[in-house]
Amino acid sequence: MSLTTTSGGSSTGRRHPIARLVTGLGEALDRVAQTPAWSMTPQEQRTALVELAVLEARLVELRMRVLAAGDGAAIGTVSGASSTGAWVAHTTRVTRPAAQAEVRLAAALNGPFEATRVALAAGGVNAEQARVVVQAVEALPVTTAEGERRRAELHLIAAAQEHDAKELRVLGRRVFEVIDPDAAEAEEGRRLAAEERDAARRTYLKLFDSGDGTVVGRFRLSVLHAAMLTKMLHAIASPKRTRGADEDQRSGAAAARPAHPDRMGAAFGELIERFPADRLPRAGGISATVVATTTVERLVSGIGAVGLDTGHQISAGQARRLACEAGIIPAVLGGASQVLDLGRRRRFHTEPQRVAMGVRDGGCTAEGCDRPPGWCHAHHETPWSQGGGTSIEKGRLLCSWHHTRAHDPAYDMTRLSDGRVRFHRRT
Numbered sequence: 001m002s003l004t005t006t007s008g009g010s011s012t013g014r015r016h017p018i019a020r021l022v023t024g025l026g027e028a029l030d031r032v033a034q035t036p037a038w039s040m041t042p043q044e045q046r047t048a049l050v051e052l053a054v055l056e057a058r059l060v061e062l063r064m065r066v067l068a069a070g071d072g073a074a075i076g077t078v079s080g081a082s083s084t085g086a087w088v089a090h091t092t093r094v095t096r097p098a099a100q101a102e103v104r105l106a107a108a109l110n111g112p113f114e115a116t117r118v119a120l121a122a123g124g125v126n127a128e129q130a131r132v133v134v135q136a137v138e139a140l141p142v143t144t145a146e147g148e149r150r151r152a153e154l155h156l157i158a159a160a161q162e163h164d165a166k167e168l169r170v171l172g173r174r175v176f177e178v179i180d181p182d183a184a185e186a187e188e189g190r191r192l193a194a195e196e197r198d199a200a201r202r203t204y205l206k207l208f209d210s211g212d213g214t215v216v217g218r219f220r221l222s223v224l225h226a227a228m229l230t231k232m233l234h235a236i237a238s239p240k241r242t243r244g245a246d247e248d249q250r251s252g253a254a255a256a257r258p259a260h261p262d263r264m265g266a267a268f269g270e271l272i273e274r275f276p277a278d279r280l281p282r283a284g285g286i287s288a289t290v291v292a293t294t295t296v297e298r299l300v301s302g303i304g305a306v307g308l309d310t311g312h313q314i315s316a317g318q319a320r321r322l323a324c325e326a327g328i329i330p331a332v333l334g335g336a337s338q339v340l341d342l343g344r345r346r347r348f349h350t351e352p353q354r355v356a357m358g359v360r361d362g363g364c365t366a367e368g369c370d371r372p373p374g375w376c377h378a379h380h381e382t383p384w385s386q387g388g389g390t391s392i393e394k395g396r397l398l399c400s401w402h403h404t405r406a407h408d409p410a411y412d413m414t415r416l417s418d419g420r421v422r423f424h425r426r427t
Contacts, residue, residue: 018066054123060130061109061120064102068110071103108134115150119157128165133157136172139191140179148179196222209312236267293359354378356392364399367422371399379403396421 015023040048067088076087089099109117109130116133119125125133133156137149144152152175159171173191199222207217221229294306294316304316358373376397398406398421405411405423414422 018062021062053126057120057123057126060127061117064106064109064117064120067102067106071106105131105134108138112146112149113137113153115153115157119160125157125160126165129160129168132165132168132172133160136169136175139172140176144179152176152179196224199223232271233264233267236270237263353392353395357395357397360392361397361419363397364402365396365420366398366402366405367416367420369399369402373397375399377403379406 037045067084071084074084076082076084079087079090081087081090083100083103085100085103086096088094088102089096092099094102109120113134116125116130120127120130133153136156137153140149140152155178156168156172156175160168163171203220203222203225205217205219207215209215293308294304305313306316306318307313354373357378358376361373361376363369363373364371364376376399378395379398381394381396402421402423406413406421410426411423412426414424416422
């Protein structure tokens with residue numbers, strides 16, 4: 001099937017050079033699709049790898065050029081796509097965010113970043129380096145003049161001849177020094193302060209129970225906290241902790257290598273176990289303590305399962321091992337689940353009471369509330385002002401919201417048969 005292009009409404013009768021290149025390139029690749037690479041000489045392999053990297057960069061530039069033109073021509077409207085990026089994502093099977101990023105890069109290369117486009121077309125920079133250049137220049141203050149932006153762009157293109165994308169990104173963060181050395185320090189401080197404020201807003205931690213005894217998660221930390229965490233984990237995971245001094249001297253190079261992920265994971269667990277609970281903020285009147293509920297027999301034998309106040313389970317042997325190190329209190333139960341012993345961490349009289357109530361109630365006792373013990377207040381069934389005593393039997397856990405309702409004259413609190421309470425507004 002022959003393709004034609006039109007200009008001003010009339011057919012030229014000839015295919016566009018780029019369209020012919022695409023067809024010819026596909027045919028050339030077909031001819032070598034089954035050719036084994038092992039039959040090349042080592043020198044041919046080295047040369048081919050370098051030249052293929054250059055060709056790949058040049059093809060990326062061509063693709064960006066065509067994409068920019070297609071975006072201008074709204075090529076996605078033929079299929080009702082909401083944007084060029086949406087059309088690209090659907091037809092090329094890439095994610096929509098990746099497709100939108102390509103459209104933005106294409107617009108930049110075929111707009112203000114002409115020098116970067118030319119370098120990419122010549123294979124002087126690769127696609128990743130080109131993205132770094134664009135991002136670094138776009139991150140300059142809005143007051144930066146166009147001429148200074150171009151000077152920064154050319155500086156980074158030159159630096160790309162000796163630095164990979166990771167190193168170039170570091171240089172890009174300090175490119176303001178090139179255009180205004182006197183103001184660079186103040187600008188760097190302003191940028192870092194802005195990044196720190198943004199990092200504080202974007203920091204998060206999410207944990208997901210895998211159901212197989214492990215928990216997976218995702219997190220985002222500031223650079224400072226990530227550096228501190230890495231230092232702590234490297235200190236725990238260091239081979240020097242398990243090797244003798246003489247072996248350390250013989251294998252200093254090996255000890256300096258980064259720890260493997262599994263070793264870092266074990267170090268993370270050890271860090272959590274070692275961190276003193278009494279240095280953490282108190283939650284709900286007690287320190288950050290995990291309560292393990294078991295029987296006397298299981299505690300003595302170390303056999304069986306132990307329930308935690310978080311809803312999880314560990315082995316009895318694990319609970320015994322951690323009892324003295326990780327702030328875990330063995331809540332030993334006798335008949336009718338009466339709390340007989342709350343361990344030896346009795347610094348304050350009220351803390352064991354709170355722990356016992358947490359074991360018994362499991363969290364807020366208001367109907368339909370799932371707040372954990374650490375988020376709850378200890379509520380007196382009979383108010384202290386009316387002669388009520390502070391005891392486990394005459395107390396219950398209520399979260400902050402329901403504790404306020406319990407003392408709000410606009411609400412009635414009714415005790416249910418299962419030990420929980422129900423609130424309803426008085427009429």
